[in-house]
């Protein structure tokens with residue numbers, strides 16, 4: 203059977219595939235430590251679930267406005283006013299089936315063949331393939347670990363061309379957890395200001411930050427960029443709602459309208475009752491978020507400390523999200539049971555087989571020397587996983 207050429211230039215989402223494999227092993231009774239999933243282990247807070255139940259009972263079971271119900275779009279506008287002092291209207295908001303879908307729609311709405319998108323690497327797995335699906339060109343811009351996985355203004359300057367249509371800013375980042383502070387954003391914004399490209403600010407981990415780190419929107423730092431920035435966000439990570447599939451894009455009305463047109467001819471509105479739940483997530487009590495972040499921070503501290511104590515592993519201390527992306531270069535070239543570990547992919551496979559620890563190899567995020575561990579699992583599991591990794595890598599010779 204012939205399938206389109208388009209499907210041949212992209213890869214399936216590897217993180218989802220590994221999570222599925224890990225789940226299967228668990229179902230088979232394997233005592234697996236799952237450091238691969240990109241989702242909080244917490245359940246969705248009760249008041250949010252209750253809002254969905256009430257919506258269902260009240261008969262909120264019909265199509266809604268393609269862009270999302272008005273109260274939810276208003277709540278999103280209020281959130282950005284409240285959190286960052288940014289003024290948007292509900293016409294500048296599109297609610298989609300997850301942040302991923304919002305990004306996909308907007309890419310489809312703005313990219314033509316040959317347009318370039320600057321994607322700093324390590325990057326979240328889907329940006330590149332979404333760009334390819336638009337017949338556009340991903341321009342991968344490697345960051346340096348010694349710069350905290352952040353691109354410098356000079357690196358960004360050198361990457362911008364007249365063909366650059368968009369620049370992706372994902373802070374805190376998946377997979378590194380690196381985040382740009384106020385000064386970093388001000389410096390990048392000075393480089394971006396004279397250009398015409400759009401800025402895609404993927405703020406999905408905005409609330410999951412540690413220590414004294416404060417998240418800023420690049421639009422607050424440089425209001426001149428408001429007309430060129432599309433903000434992406436979602437309830438998935440902040441409220442432990444990955445399965446509900448509600449995310450959104452905020453920005454210029456013409457871009458949002460074009461993206462809504464694409465959504466209207468593909469999925470229509472996101473699920474009505476999930477929208478009711480997202481509304482409660484944004485407008486209801488926020489104390490659970492702080493509780494989850496405190497817990498994530500304990501786990502981050504534990505995993506970073508444990509990994510850095512292992513020979514052959516160097517782990518950057520992330521400011522946000524719930525991932526670590528340790529460098530494993532010294533382990534490459536070593537052997538296990540006569541088999542050489544030649545790549546992060548080999549190491550991930552070795553850890554799955556030898557230690558029953560599931561992780562995602564760095565190649566999928568644009569780095570062959572790193573591996574991603576998610577610590578969105580209990581502290582006990584974090585400790586257990588680290589012990590197993592340590593015991594396994596001691597066997598490498």
Ligand SMILES: Cc1ncc(COP(=O)(O)O)c(C=O)c1O
Nearest residue numbers: 240300301302326376436438449
């Ligand atoms: C950086 C980043 N952006 C966007 C998404 C999309 O999340 P969702 O579609 O669940 O809102 C993810 C999910 O892993 C992510 O890590």
